[in-house]
Amino acid sequence: MNSNLTVTADLINDKVRFSGTSRDNHEVIIDSIDGDGYTPLEIFLMSLATCSGMTLALLLRRMNKEVAELKVVASGERRTTPPSYFKSIHLIFELTSKDLQASEIEETIKLMEESMCPVWNMVKNNVDISSEYRITNSSL
Numbered sequence: 001m002n003s004n005l006t007v008t009a010d011l012i013n014d015k016v017r018f019s020g021t022s023r024d025n026h027e028v029i030i031d032s033i034d035g036d037g038y039t040p041l042e043i044f045l046m047s048l049a050t051c052s053g054m055t056l057a058l059l060l061r062r063m064n065k066e067v068a069e070l071k072v073v074a075s076g077e078r079r080t081t082p083p084s085y086f087k088s089i090h091l092i093f094e095l096t097s098k099d100l101q102a103s104e105i106e107e108t109i110k111l112m113e114e115s116m117c118p119v120w121n122m123v124k125n126n127v128d129i130s131s132e133y134r135i136t137n138s139s140l
Contacts, residue, residue, distance in 0.1 A: 041076065041086065049074040051119035052091060055112045060097075065104065068138045069096035076127075089123075091131040098139040105133050 007022040009030070017031040020043075029037030038046070053072040060067050071094040076086040095105065109131055113120055120129065 041078070041084075044086075045074040045076055045089070048089065048119045048123070049091065052112060052117045053093070055117040056093060056108060059108045059112065059116065060100065060104075063104065063108075065100050066097045066138065067095060067100075068098070069136075070094070086127050088128040088130070091129065093131065093133040094136070095133065096136045096138045098137060100135055102133075102135065105135065109133065 005022070007020060009018045009020045011017070012019045012029075013031075015031075015033050017029065017034065017037060020028045020030055028043070030040060030043060031037035032039040049072040053070055056072075057067050057070050073092040073094070074089060076089045078084045079087050093105070093109070113124065113129070113131075115121070123129070
């Protein structure tokens with residue numbers, strides 16, 4: 001795997017709307033003025049949510065745990081003064097599984113935070129990140 005990643009952000013209007021692409025994937029529209037696309041901070045939250053979700057699913061499946069459904073909700077509290085970056089982020093992991101125990105998910109989230117999720121690892125010393133989980137038993 002190549003250690004270098006490249007994305008392209010092209011200005012596409014006379015304000016600040018951008019088209020973002022990487023490799024041959026579909027474009028993502030980023031626009032914090034007109035609301036006709038995601039804001040950069042929304043894209044960041046999605047990146048953290050998907051990175052942590054992918055890592056969590058991968059680790060649990062390596063433990064031979066069923067992950068029937070997984071939803072990650074990420075919310076961030078922004079600073080009130082510029083620059084308005086996140087001062088805190090909260091992640092909620094909602095899982096459906098027939099064989100997952102609370103202790104296993106807690107251990108896996110800790111491992112993910114400490115060393116496995118690159119996005120979480122990049123920001124954890126700069127932003128207060130908290131998490132919680134909810135497990136629904138799929139055999140009910």
